[in-house]
Amino acid sequence: MSAFSSDFKLGILGGGQLGRMLIQAAIDFNIYIKILDADPHAPCKPFAHEFVQGSLMDFETVYAFGKNVNVLTIEIEHVNVEALEKLQSEGVKVYPQPQVIRTIQDKRVQKQFYRQHSIPTSDFVLVDDKDSLAEHHHFLPAFQKLGKSGYDGRGVQRLSSASDLHKAFSEPSVLEKAVDFEKEISVIVARNVSGEISVFPPVELVFHPVHHLVEYLFAPAQISGLILAQANEIAIGVASKLQIVGLLAVEMFVTKTGEVLVNESAPRPHNSGHHTIKANATSQFEQHLRAILDLPLGSTAAKTFAAMVNLLGEDKYNGDAKYDGMEEALAIEGVYVHLYGKKTTKPFRKMGHITIIDNNLEALQTKVQQVKDRVKVIA
């Protein structure tokens, strides 16, 4: 069935900000959208044609939700894959495919996938608990990442030396050799049902030193043509080998010796692609829709330099969100705000983002600092 048919329905697992921006893009295609989320106040709720409250991890809930949609997609990878497999076997088009989600949602399986397919990635060992991790103390400094249930900085920690072993997670996880990197970049690649592939220009990520959340990003990344070629080849390689349909965000380290190593991937629209709404010919959200609806992919050309600042809840504030300094920020030329409609803030919660565009990179960086200094999410 054509996506432009009036009977067509798209289901999305997850009703957070990524789903919300997907809906904004889907309005242009007049796509009927059905959302599943456990939170009755999910950011998508006011804009979904149909909203179902329920757990993304529950087999029956996901299965019942997906039975009457034509295409089912995700905005978060922590979903019940068994239900997706059953839906797929019964004719629902599930994009990204259940096997892709299965590979990516467990960071242990994901890392092994890179190794099996000769995709450059940092060295790692799999550990089952604290004791088996202790055997690998010579492997430190490293990052311990929980296989499952880690998300947005939760379930990831740096273990610098044997003296950190007491704080290790005692669950199945992957221990990844710390990479001495120059830059961290992300390439968002799209692959549609017909196998057409397209990459967005790489973005450069700057992380908060403590909270491991992206603090801001610049696009296009300031990297050499050689690094650009490697990054694109790797991102396209991962998407091709996964045979994913939809978006894949491939986060990579550029090492001080000029190597490009995959850190991790996400099979969906990604925080590192929000600037594409304002700065690229096609946004990541429209591109995801084009990919999963088997439409031709759009141009990913960057029209300007762009920066994206996550609006995180200020530390120590809990309660009904207030946005300080917004008028001042919007007075700066090229500043655009995107709020996610979350009623309550808490420390470091992603409440929105601000995109800043400027054709001059230095002016852009100045504006980023102005925006970061002025806008605060408090309660």
Add this chain to the structure above:
Amino acid sequence: MSAFSSDFKLGILGGGQLGRMLIQAAIDFNIYIKILDADPHAPCKPFAHEFVQGSLMDFETVYAFGKNVNVLTIEIEHVNVEALEKLQSEGVKVYPQPQVIRTIQDKRVQKQFYRQHSIPTSDFVLVDDKDSLAEHHHFLPAFQKLGKSGYDGRGVQRLSSASDLHKAFSEPSVLEKAVDFEKEISVIVARNVSGEISVFPPVELVFHPVHHLVEYLFAPAQISGLILAQANEIAIGVASKLQIVGLLAVEMFVTKTGEVLVNESAPRPHNSGHHTIKANATSQFEQHLRAILDLPLGSTAAKTFAAMVNLLGEDKYNGDAKYDGMEEALAIEGVYVHLYGKKTTKPFRKMGHITIIDNNLEALQTKVQQVKDRVKVIA
């Protein structure tokens, strides 16, 4: 109350495609939106926080609708102005202001406003009925426009000579001298609560010769610096003299002798500004929100050449809309579709639009023809 407060409510009179695109922009600001429209299947319905079905022309309906919102705006000017005046007197911020809507919604009053304020416009006479019109047969060729209730080509007709007088409307109307124009252009100007004014680059309109609807437009218009300066001065002049808060689309003729004359204005987002979503730093919809919410206006800079093609229902097709050739059109680089979510099509109904961006004007024009040849709205 700040627009970013969680208690803030914006009311919009009208739930058509302009309201729908306003909502898409308002999602970024997390604005609570309440819509009034007579059509229970209005394009805005699925995306409004609150949808009220009712007549925009009925005093009680409009008054009751507007009583509990903080700011009230319009996406169509055919609304009950008396109700807006009462709401304004009771503290609701009504933008554009009732007196602006009153001036513009009657084309007779609008034309007199231009004359009173020395705004260049074509010569005209006011006529009350067919008989009084007949007295002005020496004034032909001219356009007869109904004072009220004309919209989108309805209520406007060309009377070439005395032999056309039999088909004249017998209602209060304005008879406007036909202008021998070189181009028809539109300048969208925004004025916010604080009086800040900003203009978008002019666009060039191409009308369907029979149906008087915009068939496509190019932006920025290909005009001389001198014409550009005149057009901007006139558009800013109209907005300043009206003291409008919100968007004002000023349609103008550029005559063969290099004069710029106002044709007519609309106090809201406009069909001639749809390309700004893809092609300008700030879209007309976000700009309207910034203006009426007393936020700083955004940059109107054009990032590329753009064309906009209205997707009209094909002649002779009535019923559930089908979109032919969409996949082929989307395969062309720089082609973006916006459907309005109208279930049924009828001849020449505005069902959506297609924006085409290209840095090369000739390539852009070729793509416009390809899109127009391929995409058809049928039933």
